[in-house]
Amino acid sequence: xxxxxxxxxxxxxxxxxxxxxxxxxxxxxxxxxxxxxxxxxxxxxxxxxxxxxxxxxxxxxxxxxxxxxxxxxxxxxxxxxxxxxxxxxxxxxxxxxxxxxxxxxxxxxxxxxxxxxxxxxxxxxxxxxxxxxxxxxxxxxxxxxxxxxxxxxxxxxxxxxxxxxxxxxxxxxxxxxxxxxxxxxxxxxxxxxxxxxxxxxxxxxxxxxxxxxxxxxxxxxxxxxxxxxxxxxxxxxxxxxxxxxxxxxxxxxxxxxxxxxxxxxxxxxxxxxxxxxxxxxxxxxxxxxxxxxxxxxxxxxxxxxxxxxxxxxxxxxxxxxxxxxxxxxxxxxxxxxxxxxxxxxxxxxxxxxxxxx
Amino acid sequence: xxxxxxxxxxxxxxxxxxxxxxxxxxxxxxxxxxxxxxxxxxxxxxxxxxxxxxxxxxxxxxxxxxxxxxxxxxxxxxxxxxxxxxxxxxxxxxxxxxxxxxxxxxxxxxxxxxxxxxxxxxxxxxxxxxxxxxxxxxxxxxxxxxxxxxxxxxxxxxxxxxxxxxxxxxxxxxxxxxxxxxxxxxxxxxxxxxxxxxxxxxxxxxxxxxxxxxxxxxxxxxxxxxxxxxxxxxxxxxxxxxxxxxxxxxxxxxxxxxxxxxxxxxxxxxxxxxxxxxxxxxxxxxxxxxxxxxxxxxxxxxxxxxxxxxxx
Amino acid sequence: xxxxxxxxxxxxxxxxxxxxxxxxxxxxxxxxxxxxxxxxxxxxxxxxxxxxxxxxxxxxxxxxxxxxxxxxxxxxxxxxxxxxxxxxxxxxxxxxxxxxxxxxxxxxxxxxxxxxxxxxxxxxxxxxxxxxxxxxxxxxxxxxxxxxxxxxxxxxxxxxxxxxxxxxxxxxxxxxxxxxxxxxxxxxxxxxxxxxxxxxxxxxxxxxxxxxxxxxxxxxxxxxxxxxxxxxxxxxxxxxxxxxxxxxxxxxxxxxxxxxxxxxxxxxxxxxxxxxxxxxxxxxxxxxxxxxxxxxxxxxxxxxxxxxxxxxxxxxxxxxxxxxxxxxxx
Numbered sequence: 001x002x003x004x005x006x007x008x009x010x011x012x013x014x015x016x017x018x019x020x021x022x023x024x025x026x027x028x029x030x031x032x033x034x035x036x037x038x039x040x041x042x043x044x045x046x047x048x049x050x051x052x053x054x055x056x057x058x059x060x061x062x063x064x065x066x067x068x069x070x071x072x073x074x075x076x077x078x079x080x081x082x083x084x085x086x087x088x089x090x091x092x093x094x095x096x097x098x099x100x101x102x103x104x105x106x107x108x109x110x111x112x113x114x115x116x117x118x119x120x121x122x123x124x125x126x127x128x129x130x131x132x133x134x135x136x137x138x139x140x141x142x143x144x145x146x147x148x149x150x151x152x153x154x155x156x157x158x159x160x161x162x163x164x165x166x167x168x169x170x171x172x173x174x175x176x177x178x179x180x181x182x183x184x185x186x187x188x189x190x191x192x193x194x195x196x197x198x199x200x201x202x203x204x205x206x207x208x209x210x211x212x213x214x215x216x217x218x219x220x221x222x223x224x225x226x227x228x229x230x231x232x233x234x235x236x237x238x239x240x241x242x243x244x245x246x247x248x249x250x251x252x253x254x255x256x257x258x259x260x261x262x263x264x265x266x267x268x269x270x271x272x273x274x275x276x277x278x279x280x281x282x283x284x285x286x287x288x289x290x291x292x293x294x295x296x297x298x299x300x301x302x303x304x305x306x307x308x309x310x311x312x313x314x315x316x317x318x319x320x321x322x323x324x325x326x327x328x329x330x331x332x333x334x335x336x337x338x339x340x341x342x343x344x345x346x347x348x349x350x351x352x353x354x355x356x357x
Numbered sequence: 358x359x360x361x362x363x364x365x366x367x368x369x370x371x372x373x374x375x376x377x378x379x380x381x382x383x384x385x386x387x388x389x390x391x392x393x394x395x396x397x398x399x400x401x402x403x404x405x406x407x408x409x410x411x412x413x414x415x416x417x418x419x420x421x422x423x424x425x426x427x428x429x430x431x432x433x434x435x436x437x438x439x440x441x442x443x444x445x446x447x448x449x450x451x452x453x454x455x456x457x458x459x460x461x462x463x464x465x466x467x468x469x470x471x472x473x474x475x476x477x478x479x480x481x482x483x484x485x486x487x488x489x490x491x492x493x494x495x496x497x498x499x500x501x502x503x504x505x506x507x508x509x510x511x512x513x514x515x516x517x518x519x520x521x522x523x524x525x526x527x528x529x530x531x532x533x534x535x536x537x538x539x540x541x542x543x544x545x546x547x548x549x550x551x552x553x554x555x556x557x558x559x560x561x562x563x564x565x566x567x568x569x570x571x572x573x574x575x576x577x578x579x580x581x582x583x584x585x586x587x588x589x590x591x592x593x594x595x596x597x598x599x600x601x602x603x604x605x606x607x608x609x610x611x612x613x614x615x616x617x618x619x620x621x622x623x624x625x626x627x628x629x630x631x632x633x634x635x636x637x638x639x640x641x642x643x644x645x646x647x648x649x650x651x652x653x654x655x656x657x658x659x660x661x662x663x664x665x666x667x668x669x
Numbered sequence: 670x671x672x673x674x675x676x677x678x679x680x681x682x683x684x685x686x687x688x689x690x691x692x693x694x695x696x697x698x699x700x701x702x703x704x705x706x707x708x709x710x711x712x713x714x715x716x717x718x719x720x721x722x723x724x725x726x727x728x729x730x731x732x733x734x735x736x737x738x739x740x741x742x743x744x745x746x747x748x749x750x751x752x753x754x755x756x757x758x759x760x761x762x763x764x765x766x767x768x769x770x771x772x773x774x775x776x777x778x779x780x781x782x783x784x785x786x787x788x789x790x791x792x793x794x795x796x797x798x799x800x801x802x803x804x805x806x807x808x809x810x811x812x813x814x815x816x817x818x819x820x821x822x823x824x825x826x827x828x829x830x831x832x833x834x835x836x837x838x839x840x841x842x843x844x845x846x847x848x849x850x851x852x853x854x855x856x857x858x859x860x861x862x863x864x865x866x867x868x869x870x871x872x873x874x875x876x877x878x879x880x881x882x883x884x885x886x887x888x889x890x891x892x893x894x895x896x897x898x899x900x901x902x903x904x905x906x907x908x909x910x911x912x913x914x915x916x917x918x919x920x921x922x923x924x925x926x927x928x929x930x931x932x933x934x935x936x937x938x939x940x941x942x943x944x945x946x947x948x949x950x951x952x953x954x955x956x957x958x959x960x961x962x963x964x965x966x967x968x969x970x971x972x973x974x975x976x977x978x979x980x981x982x983x984x985x986x987x988x989x990x991x992x993x994x995x996x997x998x999x
Contacts, residue, residue: 029393054858055829187947217721217948218885222929222941244859247931251939271935288863289933290888292915299892301867302860305828386782386822560776567734567768568790568839569760582780 014086016206016238017043017066021336023079024061024070033309035061037262037317038080040337040347043206043255048232048239050249050270052285053259056306062259063208063242067105068097085205102132106199110211112191116183122194123160123179126167126201130159133202166197171227189220196227200235210242225252246289250274258282261307261317264337268344278346280322316349324350397662404658410651418468430457431465433616441634451636454626459636462618463644469619470648473534474599478592480538485545486588490576492546493553504550507543515540516605523611530613533606537599548591552584586663594656597649604645620645675709675745676879677733677766677847682706682742684725684732688953698953702728704903705742707978710896712846715873715880717894717911719887721926723948724900726883727771730849733881734768735759746847764794767840771852773832777824783810783835784820790842809838814868830861834868841876849881854889866892887930891915896984899923902951902959905978909985919987922960958990966991 024036036058043049053059064070065082068089082089084100092100101107109115117125134155167175170193183191192212199207209228213221229252232239241253249256250270257267258279266279277283287300304321307313313320319329328349335352337345346352381388398404422428426447430436436456444451450459492503510518515537522536523529556562557580565575604621606612613619620641627638683706685699703725710716720726731737733744735751744751746762754762767790770776777786788806791797797805807817813834824832833853840848850869854862870893872878884890890897891911898908899920907920918924925942932939945963957972958964964971970990978986 054860189947218926219721219929219944220947222931222939225931226941245931246859246933250933250935251931274933274935285859286933288860290866290892291932291934292888292891294888294892296892297870299863299866301864305830305861306858383821386826390823560770560772561778563736564768564770564776564836566736568843569763569793570789574793579778583778
């Protein structure tokens with residue numbers, strides 16, 4: 001009776017997500033902030049892609065643009081395309097988008113404290129989500145939720161069982177009893193599991209996780225990451241994991257895209273990029289993270305700070321901090337991403353010119 | 358390049374440094390903030406209207422005695438022959454039962470209204486902010502007892518308290534103002550107490566403690582400037598109501614005493630001769646309306662300016 | 670290393686918060702945020718305090734500065750017990766130790782300019798005035814890598830890393846000997862974190878500072894500190910020199926913590942040691958080991974008796990019954 005099915009791939013060749021030259025601006029009091037200036041991203045089915053970057057790089061905006069959850073205004077998409085399962089999401093109507101979010105995309109956000117409604121029990125929230133999904137499946141209206149007729153009651157019963165099964169799967173202890181708890185009665189790790197369960201309710205094609213473990217303790221983080229890994233393997237999920245933590249990416253993801261100031265600068269297999277990064281920013285970033293092997297005093301710095309997106313530097317936005325700046329970097333924005341072998345793509349004048357030699 | 362030094366030292370040494378330039382540099386960030394605040398304020402049309410109305414009132418209050426046609430009518434002149442003249446050139450708002458020009462009296466009463474509003478709120482804010490911040494910062498028994506005192510004051514309707522005080526001290530504008538000041542501070546104490554209590558949990562307060570700042574310094578130099586915006590908003594809205602309360606006291610007869618013109622007192626007396634000699638109550642009422650409305654709109658605009666969410 | 674030589678010696682410090690319940694909010698029990706903790710820090714070294722939420726590490730940091738009052742115990746700074754001091758005496762002693770806070774976005778007064786913020790400690794203690802104050806402020810901001818033109822700006826115009834530098838400059842204003850750093854880089858981006866860490870190392874070298882570095886990030890602690898104490902639910906469960914702890918972790922909690930860190934190295938996929946459940950509170954009258962409810966090696970004795978910190982090697986202390994009598998019985 002469980003409505004959780006492993007989904008076989010429909011068309012192996014078609015990428016789940018394809019973002020092409022996406023440009024997004026935000027209107028702020030101080031002017032126009034050019035948040036994304038040509039993001040290229042591609043997720044194949046079964047990829048667990050880490051979207052890495054620091055504050056202001058636009059990774060959250062990129063991730064939110066897929067289900068079209070970027071607030072517009074103050075944001076506005078001024079160029080490029082976002083395609084999900086082959087279809088552009090930019091032109092979809094609100095009803096189509098709702099379908100998309102209910103059935104095809106699951107989202108897990110960062111802060112488990114604020115992402116669950118504090119005045120409703122887990123039961124009410126989970127059943128609500130499962131009901132919506134079942135309603136879409138059977139093209140049945142599911143409001144009001146407390147309808148008295150037999151068909152609706154059956155549906156509610158089914159939704160409840162689905163919810164319990166999901167909670168079991170995410171390692172939520174004793175779901176039959178504890179489903180009646182309120183969010184504040186649960187720990188952060190538990191709440192995050194509930195969020196993951198909710199995101200899976202629709203049996204999505206794509207799971208977008210925006211900093212899912214940033215607010216958790218290290219040990220809880222390890223548990224949640226392990227859970228995500230297991231679910232990916234079991235349900236053949238495609239995951240876009242947004243994070244600033246390179247360790248998380250290395251442990252969970254098989255592909256990675258590094259963003260800086262509104263652009264993807266390098267993307268490819270996790271192993272290749274971590275072992276031999278190409279873009280100067282990626283190089284600097286990997287050397288700036290203290291690991292268990294870093295010797296005292298040998299941590300490298302990336303000088304300077306992230307550019308102001310209202311008045312970014314001309315040319316490449318990284319050129320003021322880059323050790324390999326060339327004249328062309330000061331003037332022209334970096335070229336579109338080019339493959340440089342081993343499945344890695346880089347957008348950089350320096351790397352491209354070195355490769356041309 | 359001229360050697361930079363602190364502004365005070367420069368003044369003390371009497372050097373003719375480019376003081377304005379230096380002041381500008383030191384306060385550049387503050388000026389920038391002010392510029393933005395002004396921009397946000399100007400975007401709200403109604404608050405501009407409010408500001409305009411208040412400015413008109415202020416100008417009237419300050420310059421009134423210079424151009425009011427019959428200034429003596431405010432200080433005891435009586436023209437028995439001109440009783441109850443309807444509005445006409447020469448007497449724009451008509452005359453009252455003693456033949457005094459209503460226009461002049463309304464204009465001259467403006468000064469009283471604005472000044473008393475300032476005094477009432479000034480005293481109320483001073484007491485209220487002090488009590489509220491001490492209660493909010495220290496909490497426990499000191500905070501609790503101060504807030505219970507505040508609650509007691511709040512429980513008594515302001516007008517009755519003011520009445521009681523003026524009854525005890527005798528009628529008169531000064532006593533009315535004192536009475537109203539006493540009834541107004543609890544509102545501010547309440548407001549400030551909650552805000553200070555929240556601000557106390559902020560990291561920067563803890564940082565101040567760790568560098569050795571005493572509570573007095575923390576409260577008045579750090580916390581209060583950060584919460585003063587809500588006080589200003591409340592004050593600007595209260596201004597209208599303070600004037601209204603004073604007028605209410607005047608209405609009952611314990612406020613301004615004749616011959617001092619006061620809007621409330623004039624409205625009150627004019628009741629008796631409505632609707633025949635309608636101008637007597639109407640014009641002071643209109644002035645009252647302008648004041649209350651203007652301050653309310655100003656308060657609205659200020660609240661939008663200070664709202665942290667609009668600070669992008 | 671005797672206590673007499675240590676800059677800071679914490680002896681059996683406990684901080685208990687009353688839990689109130691019932692109709693009249695009577696005291697029904699207590700929560701021990703810090704439970705009988707002792708440690709010593711020699712001058713010129715860095716001591717790292719590591720733990721997760723509920724470990725009490727932040728509370729301990731604040732106790733040392735007496736921002737919170739300890740329930741029992743002694744805090745000896747340069748040999749003098751701070752808990753005995755009051756008023757002006759305390760103020761004067763406090764000058765020797767300062768704190769750098771975690772959140773750069775809320776640890777600066779938003780209405781104060783940078784200059785005013787950094788100058789404030791000097792103003793409070795009357796250390797400098799006028800031109801000299803100005804000069805000292807400029808020197809401080811230069812030390813932490815800020816420029817003169819930043820002096821007259823407000824905090825919200827700066828990035829997180831720059832604000833943290835302002836916080837460090839303020840902490841250094843009174844020339845303290847001890848700096849308590851409460852997660853100083855946790856809220857910062859990676860590329861900025863390394864700048865601040867290197868700055869802190871350089872400052873320690875140059876100014877001869879002693880650090881108490883509180884963090885949940887073991888890699889950062891390893892980078893900065895000489896000695897590490899691992900805290901769990903208010904107690905120190907293991908303490909050792911930094912290399913020793915990472916090479917030979919003994920306490921089960923330390924081991925599980927180390928195994929749970931995601932390393933940015935795809936070839937070293939982590940194998941988190943399975944630990945039961947999550948961090949939870951202990952019952953008020955519980956007398957056993959704080960980690961017993963979750964420990965994979967728990968024995969009956971663990972639930973009854975709280976193990977004391979014992980030496981199991983050179984300057985390596987562990988509080989665990991597995992290592993009773995100085996013998997590793999695992």
